[in-house]
Amino acid sequence: xxDFETRSRRAALCERVRRGTSTGPAxxxxxxxxxxxxxxxxxxxxxxxxxxYDYETDPRDRTAGRIYIGTLYIVDNGPPASDPCPYGRxxxxxxxxxxxxxxLEEIERILYDWAASERFFVRA
Numbered sequence: 001x002x003d004f005e006t007r008s009r010r011a012a013l014c015e016r017v018r019r020g021t022s023t024g025p026a027x028x029x030x031x032x033x034x035x036x037x038x039x040x041x042x043x044x045x046x047x048x049x050x051x052x053y054d055y056e057t058d059p060r061d062r063t064a065g066r067i068y069i070g071t072l073y074i075v076d077n078g079p080p081a082s083d084p085c086p087y088g089r090x091x092x093x094x095x096x097x098x099x100x101x102x103x104l105e106e107i108e109r110i111l112y113d114w115a116a117s118e119r120f121f122v123r124a
Contacts (some may be wrong), residue, residue, distance in 0.1 A: 010036050014070040017121050027124035028069075033112045034105075037066045043073055066104075072115055074107050 013036045016026045040046040043065045064076040075091045077100070088100035090107040094114050101107050116123045 006035075010038060017069045025119050025121045028116075028121040029124045030109065030112050032124070033068060033115075033121075034108055036069045037108075038068075038070075039066050040064065043067070043075065047071075047073060068108075068111065069115070069120065072111055072120070074104070074111060 013028070013032055017028060017036075020026050038046075041064050043063045046067060064078075066074045066076065068074070073092075075093070077087065077089050077091060079089065088102045088107075090102070090104050091098050091100035092107050092111045092114075094110070099107065099110050115121065
Protein backbone atom coordinates (compact mmCIF):
# COMPACT_ATOMS: atom_id res chain seq x y z
CA UNK A 1 0.00 0.00 0.00
CA UNK A 2 1.49 3.37 -0.97
CA ASP A 3 1.49 6.48 1.24
CA PHE A 4 -1.63 7.96 -0.40
CA GLU A 5 -3.59 4.71 0.05
CA THR A 6 -2.47 4.49 3.69
CA ARG A 7 -3.58 8.08 4.39
CA SER A 8 -6.89 7.51 2.59
CA ARG A 9 -7.61 4.31 4.54
CA ARG A 10 -6.70 6.00 7.82
CA ALA A 11 -9.02 8.93 7.04
CA ALA A 12 -11.89 6.62 6.04
CA LEU A 13 -11.56 4.54 9.23
CA CYS A 14 -11.39 7.65 11.44
CA GLU A 15 -14.47 9.07 9.73
CA ARG A 16 -16.34 5.78 10.19
CA VAL A 17 -15.60 5.85 13.92
CA ARG A 18 -16.53 9.55 14.19
CA ARG A 19 -19.89 9.06 12.46
CA GLY A 20 -20.81 5.77 14.11
CA THR A 21 -23.97 4.03 12.94
CA SER A 22 -27.66 4.70 13.36
CA THR A 23 -27.69 2.18 16.21
CA GLY A 24 -24.53 3.34 18.03
CA PRO A 25 -20.76 3.23 17.72
CA ALA A 26 -19.02 1.85 14.64
CA UNK A 27 -17.50 -1.64 14.64
CA UNK A 28 -13.72 -1.75 14.47
CA UNK A 29 -11.28 -4.66 14.49
CA UNK A 30 -7.92 -4.42 16.23
CA UNK A 31 -6.16 -4.34 12.83
CA UNK A 32 -8.44 -1.51 11.63
CA UNK A 33 -7.74 0.36 14.86
CA UNK A 34 -3.99 -0.04 14.28
CA UNK A 35 -4.43 1.20 10.71
CA UNK A 36 -5.71 4.57 12.02
CA UNK A 37 -2.33 5.27 13.68
CA UNK A 38 -0.81 8.58 12.67
CA UNK A 39 2.81 9.02 13.82
CA UNK A 40 3.51 12.59 15.00
CA UNK A 41 6.56 14.39 16.39
CA UNK A 42 4.49 16.67 18.63
CA UNK A 43 1.43 15.20 20.36
CA UNK A 44 0.67 18.43 22.23
CA UNK A 45 0.58 20.46 19.02
CA UNK A 46 -1.30 17.82 17.02
CA UNK A 47 -3.99 17.28 19.65
CA UNK A 48 -4.04 20.74 21.22
CA UNK A 49 -3.32 19.22 24.64
CA UNK A 50 -2.21 21.51 27.45
CA UNK A 51 1.35 21.03 28.60
CA UNK A 52 3.19 22.06 31.76
CA TYR A 53 5.94 23.53 29.58
CA ASP A 54 6.10 26.66 27.43
CA TYR A 55 4.93 25.31 24.07
CA GLU A 56 6.84 27.87 21.99
CA THR A 57 10.26 27.54 23.61
CA ASP A 58 10.60 24.38 25.67
CA PRO A 59 11.68 21.23 23.77
CA ARG A 60 10.21 19.02 26.52
CA ASP A 61 6.83 19.94 25.09
CA ARG A 62 7.61 18.10 21.84
CA THR A 63 6.47 14.61 22.75
CA ALA A 64 6.42 12.12 19.88
CA GLY A 65 3.73 9.49 19.59
CA ARG A 66 0.90 8.03 17.54
CA ILE A 67 -2.69 9.26 17.28
CA TYR A 68 -5.49 6.70 16.82
CA ILE A 69 -8.98 7.38 15.43
CA GLY A 70 -8.06 11.07 15.47
CA THR A 71 -8.47 11.33 19.26
CA LEU A 72 -6.60 8.72 21.29
CA TYR A 73 -2.84 8.56 21.56
CA ILE A 74 0.20 6.55 22.58
CA VAL A 75 3.36 8.30 23.75
CA ASP A 76 6.70 7.32 22.19
CA ASN A 77 9.24 7.69 25.01
CA GLY A 78 12.16 7.16 22.62
CA PRO A 79 14.37 4.16 21.94
CA PRO A 80 15.05 1.90 24.91
CA ALA A 81 18.21 2.67 26.81
CA SER A 82 20.98 0.09 26.92
CA ASP A 83 20.28 -0.32 30.65
CA PRO A 84 17.21 -2.27 31.70
CA CYS A 85 14.56 0.34 32.45
CA PRO A 86 11.25 -0.27 34.22
CA TYR A 87 9.57 2.21 31.91
CA GLY A 88 8.97 1.04 28.34
CA ARG A 89 9.39 2.85 25.05
CA UNK A 90 5.61 3.24 24.54
CA UNK A 91 3.05 4.33 27.11
CA UNK A 92 -0.62 5.25 27.20
CA UNK A 93 -2.16 7.44 29.91
CA UNK A 94 -5.52 5.97 30.93
CA UNK A 95 -7.15 7.47 34.00
CA UNK A 96 -4.63 7.43 36.85
CA UNK A 97 -2.52 4.74 35.21
CA UNK A 98 0.06 4.79 32.43
CA UNK A 99 0.91 1.28 31.24
CA UNK A 100 4.23 1.11 29.40
CA UNK A 101 6.05 -1.46 27.31
CA UNK A 102 8.73 -1.77 24.65
CA UNK A 103 6.07 -3.56 22.56
CA LEU A 104 3.96 -1.13 20.56
CA GLU A 105 1.41 -3.85 19.79
CA GLU A 106 0.96 -4.59 23.50
CA ILE A 107 0.24 -0.92 24.27
CA GLU A 108 -2.04 -0.65 21.22
CA ARG A 109 -4.02 -3.63 22.53
CA ILE A 110 -4.43 -1.94 25.92
CA LEU A 111 -5.65 1.27 24.25
CA TYR A 112 -7.97 -0.67 21.89
CA ASP A 113 -9.54 -2.61 24.78
CA TRP A 114 -9.99 0.55 26.86
CA ALA A 115 -11.48 2.52 23.93
CA ALA A 116 -13.95 -0.29 23.21
CA SER A 117 -14.93 -0.44 26.90
CA GLU A 118 -15.57 3.33 26.80
CA ARG A 119 -17.73 2.92 23.64
CA PHE A 120 -15.50 4.86 21.25
CA PHE A 121 -16.37 1.92 18.98
CA VAL A 122 -17.55 -1.68 19.22
CA ARG A 123 -15.15 -4.59 18.77
CA ALA A 124 -15.75 -6.30 15.46
